[in-house]
Amino acid sequence: MSQQASVRSRRGQSPGGAAAPPAPPGPAGPAEARRTRLYRWSRLDHRLSPYLYVAPFFVLFAAFGLYPLGYTAWVSLHDWDLMADDHPFVGLANYAALLTDADFWNSVFNTTGIFVLATVPQLLLALWLAHLLNRTLRARTAFRMGILVPNVTSTAAVAIVFGQLFNREFGMVNWALDLIGVHGPDWHSNRLGAWLAVSAMVDWRWTGYNALIFLAAMQAIPRDLYESAALDGARQARQFWSITVPMLRPTIIFCTVISTIGGLQLFTEPLLFNSGPNPIRGGPLRESQTVTMYMFENAFAPNFNFGYGSAVAWMLFLLIIVVAAANVALIRRSAHRGG
């Protein structure tokens, strides 16, 4: 701050001092005027540039982030048929209807079910993998790349491939289960089966990513903590639970919140996992329809009811906030107890 100010005053003095108020007419005039203009321009540049540089983000966010957020709330208070010309105001009727809508609650049930099935093993597994990667290893980069590969593939491609892996007759998962004498379910039309398959996709894609984030945080833990613990006779498992996990608490919270936001918005995986005539319903009996899918079903084809879809969107937002807050509280408390 002070450095910047001194530069400004230093630069401010020379033109200010040279340009004595009554500028004599003659050959010096234009040069003088140019210098003053230059100075003004540079001061303007100094003052306005920062705002100019950060403006694109805020303009775009206002237009395509903030405005839609508010507009969704507005639309949700209307009977907004995409095909109709006018959209009568209906107040909270959409929300009231939602609360008694069995299909909506079914989608909430599916979303939270898939979310729990996907997030819990994913974060535990990531923590464990990070712990392993944090040791002195050969081929470190290769391992890191290996577990991150799923994250760079497209969700659409993954969903299609997993849709086949979990095929009832020809799927490799059921084939492998047969080898060990287990008769696999029809993953596509059994509720728990579809949940597990979709969770498997999510886990496959995100475990490595979370492991790398945990790893980064683990590497920031001071080494002497472990050394003194080892001198006190603490074994590895004890060190992991008493040093690593408590020290990682902020990162664990970060990953949980990110996974919550992502997991509760799940859309592409279940949509593409379900083939057939009406995949947006998530299977013949809506076994794996998530809230976002239900939002799309209502807002776009086949229903085109934007008001109702917007109400679903806001309920989803509410759900995300509630679940994320509950997660944070839970982690805080358990970490206090453990540490």
Add this chain to the structure above:
Amino acid sequence: MSAVPLRRSGRRGPGTDLWNASRLTYLTLIVACLVSLFPIYWMVVVATRSNDAMGQVPPPLLPGGQFAGNTERLLGNTDANFLTGLVNSAIVAGCVTVSVVFFSSLAGFAFAKLRFRGRNKLLLLIIATMAVPTQLGVIPLYLLMTRLGWNNHLQAVIVPALVTGFGVFLMRQYADQAVADELIEAARVDGCQTFRIYWSVVLPALRPAAAVLGLLTFMTTWNDFIWPYAVLNDPQNPTVQLSLRSLSQGYYQDMSQIFTGTAIATLPLLAVFIIFGRQIIGGIMEGAVKA
């Protein structure tokens, strides 16, 4: 935090034998990597085989020689418009990447190195925007695009993505460390305007972070499904992910053709990842520690 060495030295002090990995560690990590790679590998296997591969018991585990034939069927499939999808995705991801890198580095530079009123509050606001769920905006954004007449045009996908909060944040973090204040002072004393300082002094210093941001942005944009799915309804004008979906929606499923499509859509990203994997991993880990 920055004093922690990323690479532990081979020589270990007392007590650090804990960090010596056991065979079990290697075994676990190898299994984890195999599980990660298998679905991708299997995608390639089916993409290079004829359609009966799907029903074989045991399933074939080695690539075959049908890739060319499958590709030909794929490109001839008029429902999927796969080639258009590839071109569109390249255009969208290219534009978005260039723009995100440019605007994010510009804003990151301003937040890290320029002094202005409200700086910290604005930065906090940017971080807060990263928590807003994207799905919430789909419906009104769709209405907005309809009003602008952009539905089914690529700009509907490009424009909202031109700069991201994540990008600004990443660049700020990097610029804060990588660019010395003295360098900027010196350039200013030499008479550089602010933009000139950005272009000739800051941007070159930000190159490593810009590369990572560019790679991550390209991948995310190339892989994006939801928003293009909402706004690009015309099957004649899809992105590559949308044409994958049209491929897999038919009643008759030509699996080797579908998997050829998924493979073609995925392999360029894998190639990029193999070449720049180290930087991408570094970027993800870097961003995480400081978040």
